[in-house]
Amino acid sequence: xxxDTLAAVQPAVELEGITKRFxxxxxxHDIRITVDPGxxxxxxxxxxxxxxxxxxxxxxxxKPDEGTIKVNGEEVAFRTPSxxxxxxxxxxxxxxxxADNFTVLENIVLGAEPKRAGMxxxxxxxxxxxxxxxxxxxRVDPDRLVEDLGVGDRQRVEILKVLxxxxxxxxxxxxxxxxxxxxxxxxxxxxxxxxxxxxxVIFISHKLDEVLSIADAITVIRRGTTVASVDPGQVTAxxxxxxxxxxxxxxxxxxxxxxxxxxxxxxxGLTMExxxxxxxxxxxSVALYVEKLREKGRRLLLDDVSFEIxxxxxxxIAGVEGNGQSELIEAIMGMLPVHGDITLDGxxxxxxxxxxRRESGIGYIPEDRHRQGLLLxxxxxxNRVLGHQTRPPARSGIWINRRASRADTERIVKDYDxxxxxxxxxxxxxxxxxxxxxxxxxxxxxxxxxxxxxHPTRGVDVGAQAAIWDHLRxxxxxxxxxxxxxxxxxxxxxxxxxxxxxxxxxxxxxLDPSDVTPERLGGYMTGAITSTEET
Numbered sequence: 171x172x173x174d175t176l177a178a179v180q181p182a183v184e185l186e187g188i189t190k191r192f193x194x195x196x197x198x199h200d201i202r203i204t205v206d207p208g209x210x211x212x213x214x215x216x217x218x219x220x221x222x223x224x225x226x227x228x229x230x231x232x233k234p235d236e237g238t239i240k241v242n243g244e245e246v247a248f249r250t251p252s253x254x255x256x257x258x259x260x261x262x263x264x265x266x267x268x269a270d271n272f273t274v275l276e277n278i279v280l281g282a283e284p285k286r287a288g289m290x291x292x293x294x295x296x297x298x299x300x301x302x303x304x305x306x307x308x309r310v311d312p313d314r315l316v317e318d319l320g321v322g323d324r325q326r327v328e329i330l331k332v333l334x335x336x337x338x339x340x341x342x343x344x345x346x347x348x349x350x351x352x353x354x355x356x357x358x359x360x361x362x363x364x365x366x367x368x369x370x371v372i373f374i375s376h377k378l379d380e381v382l383s384i385a386d387a388i389t390v391i392r393r394g395t396t397v398a399s400v401d402p403g404q405v406t407a408x409x410x411x412x413x414x415x416x417x418x419x420x421x422x423x424x425x426x427x428x429x430x431x432x433x434x435x436x437x438x439g440l441t442m443e444x445x446x447x448x449x450x451x452x453x454x455s456v457a458l459y460v461e462k463l464r465e466k467g468r469r470l471l472l473d474d475v476s477f478e479i480x481x482x483x484x485x486x487i488a489g490v491e492g493n494g495q496s497e498l499i500e501a502i503m504g505m506l507p508v509h510g511d512i513t514l515d516g517x518x519x520x521x522x523x524x525x526x527r528r529e530s531g532i533g534y535i536p537e538d539r540h541r542q543g544l545l546l547x548x549x550x551x552x553n554r555v556l557g558h559q560t561r562p563p564a565r566s567g568i569w570i571n572r573r574a575s576r577a578d579t580e581r582i583v584k585d586y587d588x589x590x591x592x593x594x595x596x597x598x599x600x601x602x603x604x605x606x607x608x609x610x611x612x613x614x615x616x617x618x619x620x621x622x623x624x625h626p627t628r629g630v631d632v633g634a635q636a637a638i639w640d641h642l643r644x645x646x647x648x649x650x651x652x653x654x655x656x657x658x659x660x661x662x663x664x665x666x667x668x669x670x671x672x673x674x675x676x677x678x679x680x681l682d683p684s685d686v687t688p689e690r691l692g693g694y695m696t697g698a699i700t701s702t703e704e705t
Contacts (some may be wrong), residue, residue, distance in 0.1 A: 180243030182207040182339055182370040183228065187239035190223055195629045197223040198650035199235070199395045206574070210361055210371045212381045215391035216415050216631040217603025218589060221374055225341050229261045230254040241339070260337030264344045264602065264629050265540045270477040274310050275299060278331045302333050306360045322490030340364070341372045346380055349657060351692045353450035358384050376631050378407040390414055415633045422639050422664030429667050434619045434651030435479045440510035442497050444469040447507040456509050471497040472508065473675040479620070484642070484652040486666030486683070488659065490695050493654050494675040496537065499622055503527060503534060515619050528557055531619035535609055535626050542607045546598035550590060551579040553597050554612050561616060582611035587637055603634030610638055614645060621645070624655045639665065659688040673697055
């Protein structure tokens with residue numbers, strides 16, 4: 171048997187006895203996983219179970235204290251991600267690692283730039299990127315700046331970046347977190363094509379139904395060690411959840427209505443130009459100005475968006491990434507200028523600063539906890555102060571009240587089950603789910619009048635997901651008005667009292683959550699269904 175034939179029958183990846191310790195914590199203990207070539211192998215477990223540490227070891231970001239790694243039958247010892255890439259391993263992280271001020275093409279070739287006569291061969295790079303994108307159905311514009319892309323587009327750039335470097339083993343961390351059902355189907359079709367080409371995919375996800383539909387094999391990790399290897403055809407999502415966390419799958423279902431007659435937030439005619447904000451000429455109404463923009467063919471990121479949210483109501487906004495959700499959030503928060511009016515609890519806040527809006531009772535769970543929600547190299551109690559530094563308990567006179575801030579962080583840790591050794595622990599040391607629970611606890615503090623919850627359970631396990639849903643339901647019952655933006659359609663349908671669909675910056679449908687399916691909602695989100703109103 172020659173070397174090529176021997177390699178073909180060897181496992182793509184073998185992890186034997188992998189152990190990794192940090193001060194006071196054993197992240198991985200005696201991990202054993204075998205991944206067959208040309209398969210999708212899913213790894214599931216709670217946040218903090220050790221999945222991320224294990225993948226960082228496989229990708230050369232960290233070294234194991236014990237154990238061996240084999241790739242295609244050969245033992246390897248990666249010192250850096252470059253070593254892993256050289257062995258054909260690529261990783262798409264849940265939190266993307268792209269340069270915002272670079273184009274898509276520049277990000278994809280960064281560090282692997284093709285040269286011709288000593289110069290960057292941009293034409294060759296573009297041709298290869300377009301070919302890879304077409305082959306795998308990954309829609310990208312090579313010349314767009316990454317800072318202008320939505321989360322879904324960023325994910326596609328990351329996948330292309332890995333494929334461009336010739337990866338044959340792909341680690342995908344929560345790859346469907348930002349996708350609607352139709353896009354998930356498309357991605358899974360792409361993964362099957364990759365399998366057919368002999369590529370191997372290690373698929374990390376908390377969406378157990380998706381894992382069961384795409385995986386050829388599943389490994390369950392609990393508390394840092396492998397507890398089961400199962401055949402997807404022999405286990406249900408409920409059984410898989412019990413293996414992960416010892417409990418049944420939670421559901422986001424909200425039963426009784428708590429909607430009152432009192433309006434908490436009103437937005438009227440919000441309109442934002444793609445080319446940047448321009449003041450309305452004197453003597454011209456906003457409506458007439460916007461109509462002229464449409465006549466000139468100007469692209470609008472937000473186009474006459476209007477709605478009300480009452481106290482005790484969750485209004486869900488459904489839309490494919492990049493259709494105006496981020497701009498809507500930034501407009502309400504005062505982070506970007508916008509035409510139109512915003513009223514909070516009867517007060518016109520349209521011209522208020524972001525700080526004044528926060529002080530007046532707006533809470534904000536951002537869509538990307540690392541880029542917008544946390545200072546990763548700061549302690550938990552310092553992150554509790556973040557965005558609340560002008561109010562008690564953080565503020566005492568002109569100074570930050572450290573003692574009160576630490577005490578309130580201890581309360582959040584207890585009430586929201588944030589698993590951490592101490593409030594002095596750095597935020598970067600927490601798992602994603604515990605980081606998210608800290609943010610939710612912080613934003614629920616101070617009795618906000620209105621909460622923007624953008625993808626509140628993105629990338630968290632079923633246990634943390636259930637806890638966050640419970641906190642949202644309890645706050646709603648206590649009279650909180652919530653704007654919920656999520657890519658999880660079951661979450662949107664289950665939690666919302668009212669659903670609106672945003673498409674190309676416009677609200678195009680108003681739906682009853684009790685009478686809509688994820689598939690039909692996805693149809694409105696992609697423009698496949700164009701009816702404007704349902705009751």
